[in-house]
Amino acid sequence: MHFVNRLTGLTYEVREPTEQDAPTVHATLRELLDDEDSFVLVNYLGEVRDVQEIGKILKDSNSSQRLWYLTFINNELVGGASLFVAPFFPFKVQTHEGRLAYWVRRKFRGMGLTYVMLYVLLSNSGVTYVSAFVDRLNIKSMKILEALGLERLALLEEAIYNVKECKLHDVYLYRGKREVALMRLREKLEERGFSY
Structure with missing residues (x-):
């Protein structure tokens, strides 16, 4: 699926990954591992799987249980x-x-890319509810989820181990209806000048 931003002239291609994307995904995740704002990789995983493992994951993606899209x-x-x-x-x-x-890679943040990706992801999903766990320090991600109409339901104290700080961190549980999120995403895409 292609999105064009009328304000910047950039075209975003959102597509399902293939096994051949493994080296590119691996390199990008290695880059994110050095990015302090990349919460999951830096703080929780602390490492990136090898190219072969990533290839297997990509090969098995977009099954009935897991949807995954890459944006270029x-x-x-x-x-x-x-x-x-x-x-x-x-x-x-x-x-x-x-x-x-x-x-999202650092140099592409703030361009509405997350809204584009989530719109494609949720449009191609049959779920009724979507949820997310967010580190209580990840303000940017919380704002995105709240913009989609997801509600902060609970604070889970010491729910995840932070490998960088070697201690347990608190996370918020967010949850909301997919249809509400899709409606909000359409509004966000329009506000940001996207056509698709």
């Missing part, structure tokens, strides 16, 4: 978004629920 500008990988269906219970029991994750 001029054939340069700039971000990714995923939705894991049934994150808390067996798949057949919880197909109505999906958990969001997304990342």
Whole structure:
């Protein structure tokens, strides 16, 4: 799917990943590992899987349980978004629920890219509810989720281990309806000058 920003003239291509994208995804994740604002990689994972493992993950993506999309500008990988269906219970029991994750390279932040990726992701999903866990220090991500109409439901104290600081961190649980998020995303894309 292609998005054009009328204000900047940039074209964003959002597509499903393939196994051949593994080296590019690997290099981008290595870059994010050195980015202090990349919460998940820097603070929680602390490492990037090897190219072969990433290739296997990409090969198995976009199944009924996991959707994943990559975004490119001029054939340069700039971000990714995923939705894991049934994150808390067996798949057949919880197909109505999906958990969001997304990342954007530093030099492409603030351009509306997250809204583009999440719009494609949620448009291609059949879930009713979307949720996300956000470190209580990740203000930017909280603002994005709240802009989509997701509600902050709970603070989970000491819920995730921060490998960088070697201590447990608190996270917020956000949750909302996919249809509301899609409506808000359409508004955000219009405000930011996107056509698709």
